Amino acid sequence: MEEKIKNAIADNKHATNVEGKKKSPLWGDLEGLLQHKIDNKTKPLGSLGVLEEIALQVGLVQNTLSPKIENPAHLVFAADHGLADEGISPYPKDVTWQMVMxxxxxxxxINVFCRQNEMELKVFDVGVDYDFSENLPVVNAKIARGTCNMRKEPAMTIGECRAAMEVGCKAVRVxxxxxxxxxxCGEMGxxxxxxxxxxxxKFTGHPIEDCTGRGSGLGDKQLDRKTRILKEISEKYDPQSAEEVLTTFGGLEIAAMTGAYLEAKKQNMIILIDGFISTAALLTAIQxxxxxxxxxxxxxxxxxxxHKLMLEFLGVKPLLQLGMRLGEGGGAAVAxxxxKSAVNFLNEMSSMEDAGVSNKE
Structure with a gap:
């Protein structure tokens, strides 16, 4: 069966969808074959729940009945934000470089979770307002010493935004x-x-009040002030393209994550999405x-x-609801x-025929 799929893929390398974009030539056929394989494992139909959905998705992305998770990597991008000077966080800006240390x-x-789950961790300085020693395990990809204060001027120039996106692209290619x-992908900033x-x-149309949260622990008065400042900033500029929106309001680390997601798609990788900031970067990449x-x-x-509103906007359901809001990409590493369990059951669990178990009539 697997050989049949490989041969068909070889015969249909240039298949496209109606919009002219590349699409799996066997999307329909492969989906049926994968579902058949899932349904005929030694279990009641659908009894592995969301794991079955993940197995189907990973198989479709990788165009195979036997998908694999190989050498998973976690990329953390760090950068400072000029807006931090306005007191929109309970922590000082120095915490960015201190957390990188x-x-x-x-x-x-994130170190703990990556070690536990055998996930390679790499840290990138895309725009931290600090000079790290060359002896530290930090990839020096500094574009600037943080973004500008959005209350006064756009966060980045187009050139800085594009350079930061390329940092993410290159990190994935490596x-x-x-x-x-x-x-x-995770972040620190x-x-x-x-x-x-x-x-x-900007990308969902939700009022700024619904998009603004407590971050790393703002009190009620601080949250009200943060919301007022962000509303003022949102009304100050009128960027038109997705690139202009990212340049005006984004961060160097968010731009790097956006580039990483775009390159990961280009390389046909499985992409594990973390929380609020990671999803904001993905929402940007989708533009x-x-x-x-x-x-x-x-x-x-x-x-x-x-974050819940963002997930609803994207029409997706998260695997876990653990009340996490730490950043760093921790939720992705935990998940x-x-x-792996979804892929492993698809590859290693016996079928009804193999185990000699009577199937449902």
Whole structure:
């Protein structure tokens, strides 16, 4: 059966959908074959629930009845935000570089989860207002020493935004060359929930009040002030294209994540999506290429206000609801074993025929 699929793919390499975009030549046939394989495992129909949906999705993305999760990588992009000078976070800007140092020392939650789940972790300095030693395990990809204060001027120039996106693209290509087919992205940047709220507001049309949350722990008065500032900023500019929106309101690390998602789709990888900021970057990537969503597994629902609305806007359901709102991409790393379980049952669980078990009549 697998050989039949490979031969058909070879005969239909140039198949396209009605819009002229590349599409799996066997999407319909392969979907039926995968569903048959899933349904004929030694279990009642549908009894593995969401794991069956993941198995089907991963098989379709990889165009195979025997999908694999190989050398999964977690890319954390760090950068500072000029808007942090307006006091929109309870933490000072220095926490950005201090947390990067914590990543280097292996002491952050994302270090713990990546070690536990055998996921390679890489940290990128895309725009931290600090000079890291060359001896530290940090990839130096600094575009600028943080973004500008959006209350006064756009966050980035077009050139800076494009350069940051290329950092993400290159990071993914490096992992692909090492045999990675599954990637997640995380971030570190004091003030980046504000950028994410503005991107969500512009791309979904939700009022800024519904897009703005407490971030790393704002009190009620601080949240009201943050919301007022973001509303002022949203009304100050009128960017037209997706690139202009990202340049005006985004962050260097968010632009890098956006580029990483676009490249991961181009490389036909499985993309594990984390919480609020990661989803804001994905929402941005979708403005450039809507098909990115096909490769994405949405790992959890963040406790940050706005994330649930973003997931509803995208029409997706998260795997986990753990009340997390930490950032760093932790929810994606925590969910990786579930994705592996889905692939493993599809490849290793006996079929009814193999096990000699009577199927449902």
């Amino acid at each position: 914590n990543f280097c020392a292996g002491g952050a939650s 992992e692909v060359a090492k045999g990675c087919n599954t990637v997640a 004091i003030g980046n929930t504000s950028s994410s709220s503005l991107l969500m507001h 450039f290429d809507a098909s990115v969503k096909e490769n994405c597994i949405f790992c959890h629902s963040s406790d940050e206000k706005g 990786l074993p579930l994705v």
